[in-house]
Amino acid sequence: MLDFLFGQLVATHATFDVVTLSDRTTQALAEDPWLAAGYALLGLAGVGGFLSLLGMALIYVERKVAAHFQCRLGPMRVGWHGMLQSVADAIKLLLKEDIIPDRADRVLFLIAPVFSIIATTLGLILIPMSPSLQVVDLNIGVIFISAVSSFGVLGILLAGWSSNNKWSLLGAMRAGAQFISYEISVTLSLLVVTLFAGSLQLSEIVQSQQDGWWIWRGHIVGLVAFFVFLIASTAELNRPPFDLPEAESELTGGFHTEYSGLRFSFFFLAEFINMFIASALAATLFLGGWMPFHIGGLHTFNGLMDLIPPGLWFAGKTTFIIFLIMWVRWTFPRLRVDQLMRLEWKFLLPVGFINLFAAATLVITKLYFFPW
Amino acid sequence: MNLSGANIDFTLLLPEISLAICGFAILLLGVTKRGKDFGFGLGLFGLIAALAFTVQQWGTLETGFFGMVTKDGFSSLYNIIFLLAGIISLLIAQTYLRAKKIDKPEYYALVLFSILGMMVMASSYDLIIIFIGLEIMSIPLYVLAGFHRFNPKSNEAGIKYFIIGAFASGFLLYGIALVYGAGATTDLRLIAANYHSMAQQAPLLLYAGVALILIGFGFKVGAVPFHMWAPDVYQGAPTPVTAFFSVGPKAAGFAALMRILDFGFDSMDEIQSVLWILAVLTMAVGNILALFQDNIKRMLAYSSIAHAGYILVALTVGGEGAVASGLYYLLGYTFFNLGAFAILTILDTRDGTDSRFSELTGMASRHPFLATLLAIFMFSLAGFPPTAGFFGKLYIFSGAVEGGFIWLAIIGVMTSFVSVYYYLRVVVACFFTKADHPFQQVAMNPYLALALIITAVGALGLGLFPSSWIDLSRQAFASFL
């Protein structure tokens, strides 16, 4: 039976050629500059539209999920089942008055939300959503994503400091401390996957999971790394139960207390898009990204799975993780600052190191779960 | 990745490894309740183990870790100097730290890590490894300078040393980068081999790089235009730390300088005139400013600057004989300078002392033995026969004359005549000044006595049998020629 399940080499994999959008543009540039410009514009419009649509959709989903967890209906009035609620909110925020407090540091106050948005955009363009839907495929992808994601916290620190408001400053300090603490755990779990895949390039990491997603193939190590990554990146996103930087019952609005209108919505948007990035990254690194689900030896089953387009696989996995993060939000109470720090420094950090050590042992003994 | 040329032989690093392990053990034990008292013992054990391993390595010539680590006679002799300095300063430290209520296990760990850095500095031909060693050495030293946390002067010393040290490291690294730009290598062996083509292709990069490296090490050894930090730091730091400062980092700096200037850039003739000026300035300023000091620690700070000048004379002359005499002098200096500081430390363990000259009055009648030792160390510092100081200076200056640097030798001898005044001032204060108030008794213990015996035997032994020791340093130096 086992032999039937795992024993044979999987021969019927569909092969995927990775073509990024920037590849297409470069190729087109040689033949037809107008086509290249078209691709580039398409990419830009795509990213811009994706950014705003995704943000609005996620906000809607969050409200619906929250409502159903609490046995409510959530937004129902605008559009069918309140589908257009986010659009209405966006228009409302656009029309709101922009306030810059007198004591604020004007320049930094204005720049801060831009920082957040830029960091978010940069993270987004590296995600391989399907073999042909990725803007740019850097060979240092994993490092790049963790680098730009820590760029976002600069926006938060700037916002908190420049507001010249005590709540803002406290929130910003907490955000900084929280972010850099959990960054260590994120790095440690990213290292595990890098170790398995032997590459930092996201498309290569996806393709290395052809024989099995790292969450399965890496025994328990992959699973532990996955959960450490989920917990730590939830904390990095400043989402409940780790939302101390903007704990409304203690700090009013935290670092964005003084922000209103569109500038506030930028932080809001960035937060939701970052959630998407983190989920997409988790899906890419641990759940095989756009790679279909395969079981060794079951050719018919594998063939069936290959029929589902890769983009759909990616979307499904990411949605699942987003739902997981929302589920956590509406289930657990908020942590105290000391609990937050203890969780990272006294629990996740040692676990991460032990896990890395276990991963190194696994790789050197070639003891993957699927031995072929 | 091809690891065939690596020669990964960890026995090569046994001295360093034993220091690191003992340092970590001290740190880890230090956070437990009962482990705090092991700091001194473990520190001493680590140093002695490292000394044993180093002596065992004596005479070998091995390269390992992709050519990054080189263990030869030169590195062995220097490592012995560092370890001796560490052992002596550790022996005198505990009593002092207990008296000042700052006896924390971290002190011993920091000393160990610092010595580890020095040893790394002395045992590599690679500029990057030398730089890493320098950083491992310096960072613990910054902390050590400010170790007396509740004393503002110690804090000042720590901050000052940190800022100046970071600055010097920056210079050094910049210099290394420029040299790398000129020759596309940081390996001194390759630099020495390709020197002429480098000098032809990119003379500006090369000269600027070497100048910056020289400035960086100038700060570390306290050569004159870069010496301003020394008196304040020496005065402010806890006395056993000052003792360590005056020997360890200085010797390490000279180890790196000798490897860089006498091996890597041996063909660079222009460097001699720069070193000439540095040596003259260092000897003159150090000795003259020492005349005006009221504080013995400060006086010894300037005197250590002056001694750096004498060794710079040896470096200026270059070649086997001169540099070997510089090595011999450094070995002797380790003993007699540490001896002087040991006695100063013992005096400083009393309350309310500030190591002023006036505090020495009446010492001879109360502690004749200590006073005699102090006199011996002062004579040695001043360069009276038959001490190590005399023969060291003799070899250095005769070497300078032989090498054609007659004026350098004359200036050196004249400045060391100047130095006699302030060294003898200590002796006069001890023996011949009438005390207007009774001399406050000091407490002795076996560790202090051991430190004094080692230093006194070293200072006199090196002076009584100079030729065998100079042969030893000649052997050490010959290993990389």
Place this chain on the structure above:
Amino acid sequence: MDKVEIYLPILIMVAVGALIATVLMGLSVLIGKRTRSKVKMQPYECGVDPVGDTKHPVPVKYYMVAILFIIFDIEVVFLYPWAVIYDSLGMFGFLEMLVFVAILITGYFYILGKGALKWD
């Protein structure tokens, strides 16, 4: 693919991100109405007049966290290149990592024992 050009899209993306943000903000300034009043422009402090200044020292524990971050995260980032070529390094790479992490863990236990991670 190893050329510098591959970073060009990223540069463009930075510009686009900044552009979107600035244009939208400009739009909201144009559309939104503005009324200023002295009270409105005060920092929000739960309705009372703001007390004192914001620019005062922050608890030292935040700096401790920052320093520890430097130690751990930067050291861990050093492991990335190691992880990429780990397969070809074999046992040597494993041992080297062990030594590296052991030194890091020693530091971890030291700061743990010293109470640097106590947050109250």
